[in-house]
Amino acid sequence: MEQIQIEKKRGWFSLDGLIFKLLCLGVFLAPIFFLPLGAHPVTFNRQFLMVFIIFLSFFIYLNRSWKEGKLVLTESYKTPLLFFVIYLASLFFSDSINQSIFGIDGGDVDSFINIISFVLSYFLVSSTLSVNEAKTLVKFYLGSISLLLIFHFFQVFGSFLSPELVRNSKFLSEGFTTLGFTTLGSILSLLVFYGANLVLTISILLNATLSKRANLFLWILSGAIFAFLLILNHASFGFIWLLLGLSFILILLLKMSVDGLKVKGINLLIVFITLSSFLYFFPIKGLYDYFKYGIQISEPALSARASLDLVKTTWFSGSQSVGAVKDFLIGQGGGNFSNQYLKWRPVDFNYIRNFDFSSIPSLSLLVVYSMSFGILGILSFLLFLLSNFFRSLISVIKEKKGLIITVALPFIFYLIISGLVFEIGYVMVLALFVSLALLKVEDGSKIEINIFSTSQRIFVLSFIMIFLMIVSLGSIYLEAMRFMASVYYDSGIRALQARDTNLAISKISNAISLDKKNDSYLRGLVSVLLTKLNSEPAKFQENFQTIIFLNNLAIRLNPFERLNYINQAKTYETLLVALLSIKDRKLTEDEASALTNTYKIILDSYQKALELDPKDPIIPLFVARVHFSNNKLEEAEKSLNEVLKLKSDYGVAYFTLGQVYEKQGKSKEAIIETQKSLSLSPQDLGVILQLGILYYRGDQLENGKDLMEQAVTIYPSNSSFRELLGLIYDKLGFKDKAVDQFEEELKLNPGNPEIKNLINNIKSGKSAVTPPSGQ
Secondary structure (H helix, E strand, C coil), X not given: CEEECCCCCCCCCCHHHHHHHHHHHHHHHHHHCCCCCCCCCCCCCCHHHHHHHHHHHHXXXXXXXXXXXXXXXXXXXXXXXXXXXXXXXXXXCCCCHHHHHHCCCCCCCCCHHHHHHHHHHHHHHHHHCXXXXXXXXXXXXXXXXXXXXXXXXXXXXXXXXXXXXXXXXXXXHHHHCCCCCECCECHHHHHHHHHHHHHHHHHHHHHCCCCHHXXXXXXXXXXXXXXXXXXXXXXXXXXXXXXXXXXXXXXXXXXXXXXXXXXXXXXXXXHXXXXXXXXXXCCCCCHHHHCCCCCCCCCCXXXXXXXXXXXXXXXXCCCCHHHHHHHHHHCCCCCCHHHHHHHHCCHHHHHCCCCCCCCCCCCCHHHHHHHHHHHHHHHHHHHHHHHHHHHHHHHHHHHCCCHHHHHHHHHHHHHHHHHHHCCCCHHHHHHHHHHHHHHHHHHCCEEEEECCCCHHHHHHHHHHHHHHHHHHHHHHHHHHHHHHHHHHHHHXXXXXXXXXXXXXXXXXXXXXXXXXXXXXXXXXXXXXXXHHHCCCHHHHHHHHHHHHHHHHHHHHHCCCCHHHHHHHHHHHHHHHHHHHCXXXXXXXXXXXXXHHHHHHHHHHHHHHHHHHCCCCCHHHHHHHHHHHHCCCHHHHHHHHHHHHHHCCCCHHHHHHHHHHHHHCCCHHHHHHHHHHHHHHCCCCHHHHXXXXXXXXXXXXXXXXXXXXXXXXXXXXXXXXXXXXXXXXHHHHXXXXXXXXXXXXXXXHCCCCHHXXXXXXXXXXXXXXXXXXXXX
């Protein structure tokens, strides 16, 4: 082996040139992935394209090395290799290898396919690029950031470059009219990302010698980024400003180390440090409050203490000592983090608005990698980050040279600290690995290995390279198929939304044929087929058997996904409803046995889902409804009490508990629970009607009158409210008022014989004894 310096021009069609162009393409595309062109978790996962580019570049690199007979490596290949080896060990012992390889939705920063893309991007950039090419790479990146920023400014203001284009494109209009969650992170992660780019642009402005045009471009870009951060500023984002201030201080210290006391742009840095400090200690609301398009900025987030408790709980969660030691040392496998999070997350998160989520709310990369790869994995990852960072920092301080290193260090510092504190997605982790590789590019030291120097080396290296080429080609093909599958699946979901079930089945089936290991596609197909069960009674048995097969296949593919078991329970609930609907005759022995078995399968499925997500109150609520439909009221009451232990402000649970008490003949308790439900969901029409019916049946007529009078005032076109109010008036002796309500209801439902009968009864001097609708 010998150290070499790489500084050569690439031919346009040479293998080196292709690698460089592909890397430029990837760097340009990566920030644009933040454009939220769809909110569905598997809508066009853009990570597929990035992984495709990286594996194609690696394949070309292997071919070039084979052609030239030599391998060129960066000297610092050992630390990322160590992290990768520990990950392989974690993958080998993972409970769900398929999910560890591919993750849940493609965007998991700890899945095998994405970890490979991070490591290979570091390897390719550090081993193949020259200093000038590294600078070109940064130019492509800045161009992409400027384009991204333009799109986001239009998005914030609720419009787009061409309103006509948006109106004619559902794909664009859904993405650019609101800011929300994307496949790569939330608004918080977007602002963390823009903060890193502000650090980068300021660092370039103060360190590089630029043309007037380039200098003006960077000034405009820096100002636009800062303005965007102010527009979406929120009190919960205070740490971003602190981190920006610390990064600007680092830029100042590096400048002083290189230039002495005559620091270029010291006034600008002092202004930014002051502004960042002020915004940290005295946060102001962002200008988004004044736009007519409301944007939800605040997000749930775990405290540092809670995050640490989550990691420790997961490390020592094994029921056996061997399992606990394995989880502590090498984790539970990448891609499974969300499953572990759902199992160990705090109950307090159930009290967040729209609590029914499976995405991870603002958990840092440190927490994710600690739980996925254990103590050895996180230590090796930190060794990789910090060894590269401090080695380059020392070289700047001692040798006082290195433009790329001086520019990149504050950017890397920002990304490392934000990764320890915030949730950062695929793009930011990729940016971290690439920027660390750029440090090695300017360092310039490479190791060259001659493949053909000895017969033993020829045999070993040739075998390894051929194997890696096959793996690269296989990965490229696999990613292409997965991408096409996501396109088909998204088309199927859109067809389902348009109520074209046959097209939806066709599209989702195509997705499954291209990506047979994705259990979420199987769940999607099950959901579509369930809609056809009742619409095609002649094919009930055939469709039902197909659904059961798909459910079982999804569970075999991913036995640690709670949604697979919930889907299975919902499928058998349709059979349970069909069996319970047989009222005109006594069940046969076979039907009675099927009813018992179906009931058991449903409860077992929900129990398995609850074991995977024991803090989710929705699952025991489903169980309670099953008990209720089977007239097992005591079991239903017990399950609902379990729901309320997990979420005491769950209005649906109180409503269901009121129904249970009503069926048990406990009218007072039923009214109390339904009142609780109404206080939590005051605009729920079903709860209002149910409480009114309970007042009517429980002879609390004054309460019923007050409630329904208010309801009719707010919802004058609701015929059920008018009918119930008329019955209450009738029972209180207000016959004229009762007739008025029935006549108003008759206007809403002309020709309804039941309403006419009510009116005739009262006018003939009788009481309106017809029970209210819904009884």
